[in-house]
Amino acid sequence: MRFSRAYIPTTKESPKDAQLPSHIYLSRAGFVAQVASGLYNFLPLGKRVLRKIENIINEEMAVCGALEVDLSFVTPAELWQESGRIEKFGKELLRFRDRKDNLFVLGPTHEEMMVSIVRNRVTSYKQLPLNVYQVKTKFRDEARPRFGLMRAREFVMKDGYSFHSSTEDLDREFDAMEAAYKRILERLGLEFRIVEADSGAIGGTGSKELMVLADSGEDTLAVCDTCEYGANVEAARRAPRTVIPEAPQADFARFKTPNIKSIEDLSNFFHVDPYYTLKAVVMRAVYTEGSEPVCFFIRGCDELQEVKARNSVGANDLVDISEAELMEIGLVPGFIGPLDQNKIRFVMDNDTRDATTMICGANEADYHFVGVDLNVMKDVVFADLVTVQAGDGCPHCGGKMEHTKGIEVGHIFKLGTVYSAPLKAEYLDENGRSQPFIMGTYGMGVSRLVAAVIEQHHDEKGCIWTHATAPYLVNVMVSNIKEETHMAYAEELYTTLQSRGIEVILDDRKERFGFKMSDAELIGFPFTVIVGKELENGLVQIMVRSSGEMITVDAANVLDKIEELRR
RNA sequence: CGGGGCGUAGCUCAGUCUGGUUAGAGUACUUGGUUUGGGACCAAGGGGCCGGAGGUUCGAGUCCUCUCGCCCCGACCA
Structure with a gap:
């Protein structure tokens, strides 16, 4: 290509709306141009980069025997009603009616469509496994698109779906896809981590995210400084503590603690490590039907991880609760404890199991209990509730965990029968019995990868493309x-x-x-x-x-x- | 969806508080000339429904009301 004949509109000044390096440089260098909130035009250079990434994905998918398809972007709303996701997706699903007044949506992801092309066509275990994918425009009417290509409403995603007759075969395919995704990111020249992720409301038995490491990443990762272990902080685990602070000496007692409400005050007041204090976090758990206040107890040195907390009670959402509401229930903010109270449902963090010589609220203004042995409580629900912090131990190798930021460019999931069962996508097994497909799903953000490359590779002068992603070498x-x-x-x-x-x-x-x-x-x-x-x-x-x-x-x-x- | 900010030339912005000839700058663009190793210089040009609608006023880019769009923080993000 001759530059004099190319269309590469570079500018000296960055668009005022751009904040992130990728957004600034991709705009200034003439790769993309914004059309409206969350909508971008890809100019010739941007299109070249997009296609290069797409080609690498296609090549690696071919190696795995995955089959490329191309599904209709406009999908009938009935499919979404059938799977029940039309409500769940809510306003993110862009809906509209055709001239005959039929309701359609723009595909935000294609599980339903993919299941529908397979069901009643793949009818025997002999036809399995099957892995089909597409690289396709997706549309999600995000409440707040931002960061240029990183969180656009219209974007290009590779979404793949595999169908199996056994969980063992799904596991095999899942591992193969993980390996393929790893090769793709390596070929693109990116530094990344594959981390364990929260499976979220969609469930499933396994979920991993592919994270491109960059300071501007929206996700916080906890990664081991020694081994491969890494996890989204929403799902990160840690090894049991090895260094335990010296325990305070105290017999059980009710102690006057005037206006001592925070963990910090409490720790100073008693000259005790926060490890031996019990932190109470009360939130309102919102379910599909109704809601209730729930109290989460964790050690004072820990921080509550909201996603874990939400999962522990099976809630759809956790929202803040006001002091007034607490008082109504009969709880005193700053003095909430688990002993002698049945005012509220509560969950205790795993790390408080068998805890002794603890200090906790006495459920009475200006009083705490000291020398508490939590073993006195019966029928307690325990769960992992805490955020893994820098310096915590790795659950696999004993290395130290540290925090880093990542851009989620891929997400692979073991879906099981979450979609196939409600959509009645079934095959006949060896015994002639009807079984729902066991499914996996594998997504990769193609347009987001364009931005991720620049987030990881730029300087004050502009873009630094890797060899595999450069519009021209x-x-x-x-x-x-x-x-x-x-x-x-x-x-x-x-x-x-x-x-x-x-x-x-x-x-x-x-x-x-x-x-x-x-x-x-x-x-x-x-x-x-x-x-x-x-x-x-x-x-x-x-x-x-x-x-x-x-x-x-x-x-x-x-x-x-x-x-x-x-x- | 809550809170905040901004819409003036292709782009980045001044002008709006305190209303008053023909609305400005830089950059980009066109033409001519001089230059040619780190975003050159001189000269001459083209380019604006001052986001939109309504109102106040003799007079509105400027004041008021409504509306649309975009950005930021948060909620949200299978």
């Missing part, structure tokens, strides 16, 4: 196109590179050196060959975008050098 830049020998050399190099199958753009624009260099850096081609005044000495330079290095090479050896650098 090499930019041949002619410093001054009026120099005929320079142009002639560049033209020849351009042709040669093309014939070698290297994607190349020739910057033949009638612009000055500095202008073109800035563009090259902003757009982020991995290599820019600078054809300029050094050519008189038989030399050209190669600017390596990732390092900023300027390599002077013999004009006759550019090809070899490029081949060497790209490896």
Whole structure:
């Protein structure tokens, strides 16, 4: 491609709406342009990157024997009513009616459609397993789209679905998909972690997220500094404590603690490590029908993890509760404890099991109990409720956990029969009995990956594309196109590179050196060959975008050098 | 959906508080000239329903009401 004939509208200034590096540079460098909130046009460069990622996905899916399909973007609402997700998705499902007044939705994901193309067609265990996928536009009418391509309403996603006749076979496929996804991200040149995730309301037995590591990531991850273990902080586990603070000496007693409400005050008041205090967090648990206040007890040194807390009571949501509501129930904020009270449903964190010499609220203003042995309580519900913190022990290897930020670019799930059962997607097993498909689902955010590459690879000058994602690997830049020998050399190099199958753009624009260099850096081609005044000495330079290095090479050896650098 | 902010040239913004000829700058664009290794310089141009509707006023980019759009924080995000 000749730059003079390309459409690459770069700008010196960033759009005022852009905040994230990926949004700023992808806009400034002319890869994408915003249309409306959460809607983007992909310009020629952006489209090239998108297709490159798509191609790599297709290649790796082919290796796994997954079959590509293309399902209708507009889907009949009946399918969604059948699965019950039309209510669940709520306003995120964009609905509309056709001329005959039939209700349709724009597909936000395609479980229903995919099940519908398989059911009644795949009818025997002999036809299983089956793995079908598509790379397709999705639409979710997000309440608040943001961060450019990272959370757009319309986006491109690879969504795959596998169908099995046994959980063992699902496990095999799940592992194969995990390996394939890993290869895809490696080929894209991204630094990532595969982490355990919360399965959420959708259930299922296994769920892993693929996280591209970047400071701007929306998800917080707890990862081990030694082994491979990592998890979304919503689902992260930790090893039992090995370092236990010295226990306070106290017999059981009711102790006056005037206006001592916070864990910090309590810890200071008694000169006791917060480990030996009991923190009470009361929230209103909202269920499909009705709601109730629930109290979660955790050690004072820990933090409540809301997703875990929500799962522990099977609630759809947890919302804050006011002090007034607490008083109504008969609880005194700041002095809530688990002993001698049946005013509220409560759940205790696993780490409080068998806890002794604890300090907890006495359910009376200005009083706490000290020297509490929690074993005195009967029929207590325990669950994992706490947030894994930096420095906690890894549950697998004893390494230290640390926090990092990640961009979720993939999510793989063992669905089981969550969809196949209600949608009556069944096959006949060896015994001639009807069974629902055992399913897995594998998603990957293709347009989000475009942004993720830049979030992880940019500097103050612009984009730094990895070799596999670059719109063109090499930019041949002619410093001054009026120099005929320079142009002639560049033209020849351009042709040669093309014939070698290297994607190349020739910057033949009638612009000055500095202008073109800035563009090259902003757009982020991995290599820019600078054809300029050094050519008189038989030399050209190669600017390596990732390092900023300027390599002077013999004009006759550019090809070899490029081949060497790209490896 | 709650809270906050912003809509003026393709883009980034001034002007709005305190109403008053023909609405500005930078950049981008067109033409000519000079330049040519880090976003050049000179000159001449084109480009605006001041987001939209209604109102107040002799007069509205500016004040009032309504509305639409976009961004940020939060809620939300199978």
